[in-house]
Amino acid sequence: MWMCMNCGHVYEPEEGDPVSGIAPGTPFEDIPDDWFCPLCGAKKSDFEFVED
Amino acid sequence: MATAVKSELPPLEDLDDPDFDVFAVERTMRGDYDDPYPVFEEYRKQGAVHKLELNEVFAKHHDVEMHGLNHYTVFGYDACNRVLMDGETFTNYEVFKHSLGKSFGRTVTVMDGEEHQRFRKVLQKAFLPNVVARWGDSLVQPVVDRLMSRFIEKGEADLADDYTHHFPFQIIYSMLLLDPDESARFHKLAVAQLLSQGGYPQGPEATEKLGVFFRAMLEQRRQNPGDDLVSHLATVEVDGQYLDDDVLIAFLRQLVNAGGDTTYRATGVLLAKLLEDPNLYARVCADRSLVPLAIEEALRWDGPVTLTYRYCKRDTEIDGKVIPAGAVVGVCMGSANRDPTKFEDPNRFDIFRKRTVRHLAFAGGPHICIGQHLARVEMTRALEGVLDNLRNVRLDPAKPWPKIISHFMRSPDHIFVRFDV
Incomplete structure (x- = not known):
């Protein structure tokens, strides 16, 4: 799972981030680089892949 | 985690006046206002931003550290979220240096920008x-089981x-490998730190004494590290250096206070609301997939902290009103979480509501609560401890x-229940 290292938010592909225009079903890799964590505003590059 | 580390620490010093009733004073400072939500709603209806020191609307006592500054308060969800998310315009140091900076020291709550990011990531x-x-x-x-064992045979409890009043504090003590015999003193001094807001000298006294203790603890864990939280923080290196002791001490002061204080309040609200509605309680008991929904709704409906602050660095217009540079901005998360433009029928406690908008109980933006995942x-x-162990539990x-104040x-100060034994 992709997790924000600034706040711990986990990006759920099946939910996407509709408020930011990321449709449900969007894989993390396909999110634009200028997307921000919806909880804390960290950059996409602040997310890391973490084993479940 | 937390294998035993042989502790040879000096005991935590008690307050000079050991009979000083920290909890009674804290209750007085907190006030007994019954329901602030109609007041929040009235302001929100009139506009998202008001030139207002919100504490003065309710409190019988000034917050001596914050009173008299140039206060504004934002009430609407979008306005609150904007302030919280924009950490460049709305900063922390200039406002929290008056309050948490005195009580805890150089905590991440009192940092901004790159310094904040650097420490925040390590601590998070x-x-x-x-x-x-x-x-x-x-x-x-283990803490849940231990507390429950003290009343499970009695058929009644508060x-x-x-x-709820004890369990998150005791979890933190376990996390830090503190001596259980000293837990009452830790709880007292942890809470006493914030009495500075009321002008009580026991506030800085508690801050100082906890600082002396935590400094010794960091030194001890560096010399003899285990796999506990403090050993990790004491030995982690960033750019080849340990984290600054004053930052770690401030973090531990904040952890023993805020980490316990907020979670016990949120859990009290959760239990009170479920027990008030026996049918709902029974549904959650029968279907544990509803537990996370109940928790999120309790956090939204009546989160443990209704207000936080930011400092406005530059003139900024929100909802047609200019907040001037230098203003203290109160962010009324309690109001945002009842904003009807985001939450349908917002005053209703409804664990089944659609969750298209996240609540702000843990704030948001760069300073969102570090402990939110532990709190959950x-x-x-x-x-689950109540659901599993207290048969036929009901309000007495x-x-x-229970009265949430x-x-x-x-x-709630009390949740009196009876159950079958």
């Missing part, structure tokens, strides 16, 4: 969801005084029902 790493999930069994459950684990275990009809830090 110890509280990421995948880390705290492992603490459910090792740290949280789930606030006997249970703790609330889950505390609720012979005693007052305060305009700022909200919780």
Whole structure:
């Protein structure tokens, strides 16, 4: 799972981030680089892949 | 986690006046305002931004550290979220240096920008969801079981005084490998730190004494590290250096205070609302997939902290009103979480509501609560402890029902219940 290292938010592909225009079903890799964590505003590059 | 580290620490020094009733004073400062939400709603209806020191609307006592500054307060969800998310315009140091900076020291709450990011990431790493999930069994459950064992044979309890009020603090003591015999003193000094807001000298006294203790603890764990939280923080290196002791001490001061204080309040609200509605309680008991929904709704409906602050660095227009540079901005998260443009029928406690908008109970933006994931684990275990162990639990009809009070830090002081034994 992709997790924000600034706040711990986990990006759920099946939910996407509709408020930011990321449709449900969007894989993390396909999110634009200028997307921000919806909880804390960290950059996409602040997310890391973490084993479940 | 937390294998035993032989502790040779000096005992935590008590307050000079050991009979000073920290908890009574804290209750007085917190106030007994019954329901601030109609007041929040009235302001919100009139506009998202008001030139207002919100504490003065409710409190019988000034917040001596914050009173008299150039206060504005934002009430609408979008306005609150904008302030919280924009950490470049709305900063922390200039406002929290007056309050938490005095009580805790150089905590991340009092930092901004790159300095904040650097320390925040290291500290958050110890509280990421995948880390705290492992603490459910090792740290949280033993405390829940121990507290429950003290009343489970009695057929009655005060789930606030006997249970919720203690469990998050005791989890933190376990996390830090503190001596259980000293837990009452730790709880007292942890809470006393914030009495500075009321001008009580016991506030800085508690801050100082906890600082002396934590400095010795860091030194000891560096010399003899285990796999506990403090050993990790004491030995982690960033750019080849240990983290600054004053930052770690401030973090530990804040952890023993805020980490316990907020979670016990949120858990009290959760239990009170479920027990008030026996049908809902029965549904959650029968279908545990509803537990996370109940927790999120309790956090939204009446989160433990209704207000936080930011400092406005530059003139900024929000909802047609200019907040001037230098203003203190109160962010009324309690109001945002009842904003009807985001939450349908917002005053109703409804665990089944659609969750298209996230609540702001843990704030948001760069300073969103570091402990939010641990809080959820703790609330889950505390609720499941009641669901699993207290048969036919119900509010005690012979005693007052839970009353959630305060305009700022909200919780019920009592949750009297009876159950079958």
